Amino acid sequence: MNPCPCGHLGDPRQRCHCTPAQIQRYQSRLSGPLLDRIDLQVEVPALPATQLTDRTPGESSAAVRERVLAARERQTARGALNAHLPGPALEAACALSGEERHWFADVLDRLNLSARAYHRVLRVALTLADLAGESRVSRGHLMEAIGYRQLDRMLNANGAPPG
Ligand SMILES: [Zn+2]
Incomplete structure (x- = not known):
């Protein structure tokens, strides 16, 4: 969007020539419950032309594919892909320490994220750990997963009514 x-x-x-009221109306068309179901919300700024024509190769698709396949194997070995893991199994697989659990609850509270978002963020964090080949979710994985919920944070900051 x-x-x-x-x-x-x-x-x-x-x-931007939009009025604050226009922006508010436009952004509020995405309801909270709908946003909750979108796991990765990332701002993609317009790129300067020089970057669009940059030919420096990034990581190859073949290398990424290997990493994704390995992550899916870890998940299958756990019994289900992360998207389908029931809440208790998800929490067990994340194996958060007491300190991380406390920190995470505090951050979600301050960001005013819903209870539904809690499990969504955990699922993404677990996938990040899987992609990195790590056996438990670290605070770094949690922070990255929270970073992928930009719209939630932006709309909450704008005072949009919760869905
Ligand atoms: Zn505008």
Whole structure:
């Protein structure tokens, strides 16, 4: 989705001409319950032309594929893919320490994320651990997973009513 009706909100090179009311109306069309179901919400800023034509190769698709297959194997060995793991099994697989659990609850509370978002973030964090070949979820995985919920955080900050 665009950040606003004209699409330039937050773009340093093009001015957004939308009014705050227009932006609010546009963003509130995405309801909280719908947003909760979107695991990865990432801002993708417009790229300068020089970066679009940069030919420096990134990680190859074949290498990424290997990593994804290995992550799926770890999940299958646990009994289910992370997307289908029931709550208690998910929490057991994450194996958070007491300290991390406390920290995580505190962060979710401060970000005003829903109870549904709690398990969604855990699922993404566990997948990040799987992709890294690690046997438990660390605070770094939690932080990255929370980082992928930008719209929740933005809309909560804008005072959009919870769904
Ligand atoms: Zn705009």
